[in-house]
Each structure stands twice: as structure tokens, then as C-alpha cells.
Amino acid sequence: MKPMDRYELELKKNRENRIVTVLDAAEVLFAKKGIEKTTMQEIADAANLGVATIFRLFPKKEQIAVGIATRRLEKFLELFQNIHSMEITSIEKIEALMDHFLEEFAEGNDFKMIEDFEIYSMLLSEPIEDTEQYKVIYREISHIYAEIIKTAMKDGSIRTDIDIEQSLITLINAFVTFAKKLSIQKNIGFIQLDVAPEKQLILLKKVILDYLMSGMK
Template sequence: MEPKTRYKQELSELKQHREQVILETAERVFSDNGIEKTTMHHIAKEASIGIATLFRYFPKKEKLIVAVATNMIEEVFLEFQKISQTDSTCLEKMELLFDFFIAPLPNHYDRNIKFLEDFENYAAHSDEPLEDMDEFNRLYRRVSLMFSRIIQDGQEDGSLRSDISVRETLTTVINAFAIFSRKLSLQRNILRLELDLEPEKQLTVLKHILLDYLKA
């Protein structure tokens, strides 16, 4: 590799690394302090970079907020993609998806859950549509596409009941399960109480109820 080409590659890798550090730091600071209370100065300090450097990567706080949210949705997409491509029945894939939503709960403090809840509230109360949402929405559509493939499996492989609308039922079930898992996680973080039944146990019970309902 020519020195000039190698230099450009190293520069590009350094830039990507720094951007990833910024995103990881922003995710942590936004989750710990809340989106509204966090400033770009807070993030620059935590990332050990100058404020001017931060603004070169993300000229506005709003752009950084959306970038963090997009990064999280990409992780969800990759998990849905991996599950959709497994050599499993639709019912087995649904169980894997349920387990994906249960997995963060034993950590007691899942930053992704807290940030995404805050992000949805922030976006809903914004006077204007947030900038740079195209990539976020594109990834969200890809998550839906991966789930549509799982739905198609359910329509073809015979692992689900034949007397239900597969698309409507699976969409309702996965959305309800995801929202319930998020709320349980947030509830534990807010109340800080010893619960009668741990959230992950509640979700495991619900998972088995739903799987029993769905299976042929």
C-alpha cells in the first residue's frame, strides 16, 4: 500500500473510532442525565475531547441525539436479522425475539431502554421534526422487513395456529411484549423497590403464555 493511501486509511479509521467514542459517551451521558439536561460540553468533557472537535463531528446537539438513537436501532436490526435467518420455525423465532427483549433486564439498568424512552418523549414534544431522521426511519423499516420475513415463515411452516391472522397477531404480540419489557425495566429503576415478582420472571411467564397461544 502506498504511503499516501495508507495515511488516508489510517485517518479514516481514526475518524471512525473517534465518532464511535463520541456516540458511546453520548449514549451514557444522555441516559444518566437525561437528554434535556445534557449539554454538548458535558459530552465533550466525558469523551476527553475539545468542544470544537465534538462540533466538527456533530454541529448540533440534535444531530448527536438522533445519531445515538440510530446506532441503537441498528443493533436491534442486526438482532432481528440474525434471528430471521436462523434455520428455525416461526414459533422458535418468536421465542428468540422474546428472549432478546428479556435479556437486558437482569442488568437492572439498561441504558438503551432508558435512552429510547427519553428519545421518544423528546421527539414527540419537539416543535419541529428532528433532523437526520431519514436514516433512523430507514433502519426502523428494515427492522419491520426482517419481522415480515418471520411472519411469512409463520404463514408457511405450520408452526402457528391456522385460525388466527398471522400478521396482525404477531405484530400485536411483539409490540406489546417489547413495550411491557421496557416499562418493567423503567419501573424497577424508578421505584428501587423489592418487587413481589422480578420483571424477568414476569416476562418469562408472559412469553410462555403467548407461545402456548400461538403454537399449532
């Protein structure tokens, strides 16, 4: 490798490492303070970088939020890919998806981070830039779920007296949306929930599965 090529490669690696460092630091701050209340100076301090460096990498804080949300969404894409590749029935894939969402809800902040990002995006006066990768991943997740739905319409594991496509889209969207809402409530200290969030999601999962398999032997 030529010296100039090696130098450019090192510069690229250093930049990529700094981007990861910034995203990691900002993710912690966003979880604690929220996206809107976190400043670029606070992110720079947490990342042990100069604020000028932060602005060179991410001219706007919104771009950092996009980067973090995209990383979180990539985890969901990997989940959908793995479950879609399993040699199981479509109803078992739907159950596996909900089980994983339950695990993520109990152990991580994926739902909260994505919900925070979506709410933050809606409150901005102008559209966020550099969201193409986020949109690409979102579309890929939708495509994989569409393939699961196609299988469900053929393998007989879901009742056939309903509109399978409409039902699966609606029910999973309802499950994820409810999980996002509970994730936010769980992180608000003064809200006292009558039923534990995890129990609510487990009950909703049972309702969905019972509906999809109602009348089947």
C-alpha cells in the same frame, strides 16, 4: 498510496474515531442524566475533546442522540437477521426473539435508550435531523419480521384460526412496548413494583406463546 490520499485517509479515520468517542461518552451521560439534561460541554469533558470539536462533529445534541439510538437499533437488526436465518419453526423464532429481549432487559440498557430517544424526539418542537439511517434500520427490521410472519402462515407451527399476521405484529409490539415501560420503571428508584419486571415479561411471554399455540398438539 499517494501522500495526499494517505493524509485524507488519516483525517477520515481520526474523524470516525472521534465520532465513536463522542457517542460512547454521550451514551454514558444520557443513561445517567437523560438526553435533555446533558449539555454539550459535559459531553466534551467526558470525551476529552474541546466543545468546539463536538459542535463540528455534531452541530446539535439531537444528532448525537440519533447516532446512539441508531447504534442500539443496529443491535436489534442483527438479532432479527440471525434469528431469521435459523433453521427452526416460526414459533421458535418468535420465542427466540422474546428470549433475547428478556436477556437485553436484564443485562443492558437498549430498551431504555431507545425509549428515551423516542420520548425526547416527541418533546422537541421541530423534527430531528439526520434520522434517515435510523429509519432505514427500522424498516429493515420490519421487513425481516414480515418474512418471519410469512413463514408462520405456511409452516403450521402457529394456530390457524386467528389472523396470524395481525396477531404476530400486535403481540410482539405489545411485548417490546411493555419491556420499554418496565425498563424505565426499573431505573426509577422510588417506584416499588409488586412483581419483578423480569417475572412480568416471562409471564407475558408465556401468555403470548400459549395464545399462539392454543389448541395445537
